[in-house]
Amino acid sequence: MTKTTSGASGQSPDAPGSDQSLLIVDDDAPFLRRLARAMESRGFVVDQAASVAEGIAKVKADAPSYAVVDLRLGDGSGLDVIEAIREKRSDTRIVVLTGYGNIATAVTAVKLGALDYLSKPADADDIFLALTQKPGEKAEVPENPMSADRVRWEHIQRVYESCDRNVSETARRLNMHRRTLQRILAKRAPR
Incomplete structure (x- = not known):
């Protein structure tokens, strides 16, 4: 793809005229x-x-x-x-x-x-x-961080996708019983 420029730029990443x-x-x-x-x-x-x-x-x-x-x-x-x-x-x-x-x-x-x-x-x-962010600046803590259940669910989903949606292989990699994994995959994502 080619470089594109912004027509009406909102916030500027740096001082005007700098390389953006x-x-x-x-x-x-x-x-x-x-x-x-x-x-x-x-x-x-x-x-x-x-x-x-x-x-x-x-x-x-x-x-x-x-x-x-x-x-x-x-x-x-x-x-x-x-x-x-x-x-x-x-x-x-x-x-x-x-x-x-x-x-x-x-x-x-x-x-x-x-x-x-x-x-x-x-x-x-x-x-x-x-x-x-400026050097030494610390990022703010997110207002609504993901819950531990959501983080776990996201990790399981990533491993499942990396195993080409193979439940047996995913269960083996996660050191989890296959039926337990199937129950988790059947549920909706936690908030």
């Missing part, structure tokens, strides 16, 4: 389009990539000032895109997104230079705040 280029790398096409539109409305000049290979190619052509990178992409890890950005430009402000959050990956992303690590589904406001 933003690369968003995510293989979820609807999410990618929504986030790109939301970031354009906040004053960024957005470029999009749907794979690790495409992201790295765009970074090599023109490293952005800001980047939002999904950690798990169809053709590999978003950490490769972060490394490519750091090779070209050390001042890029990077936020990592993932639906597969764990401590080890968060630590790796931060060591590679990510500013923040947000779990999907993250909204545009959270991403904007993470990209534009």
Whole structure:
């Protein structure tokens, strides 16, 4: 996709005249389009990539000032895109997104230079705040954080999807009885 600019920009990510280029790398096409539109409305000049290979190619052509990178992409890890950005430009402000959050990956992303690590589904406001926070600023605690039951349910759903919706394999990976898993999958998501 090509770079697009915002017609009527709302909030400006930085001081006027500064480089507001933003690369968003995510293989979820609807999410990618929504986030790109939301970031354009906040004053960024957005470029999009749907794979690790495409992201790295765009970074090599023109490293952005800001980047939002999904950690798990169809053709590999978003950490490769972060490394490519750091090779070209050390001042890029990077936020990592993932639906597969764990401590080890968060630590790796931060060591590679990510500013923040947000779990999907993250909204545009959270991403904007993470990209534009000043050094040393702490993110606010969410007003309505997910309940423990919801976090558990989301994790089970992610493992289930990564096992291509195979209940037996999911139960084995989660060290859970198959019937218990089937009951959980049959229920609606907790709030």
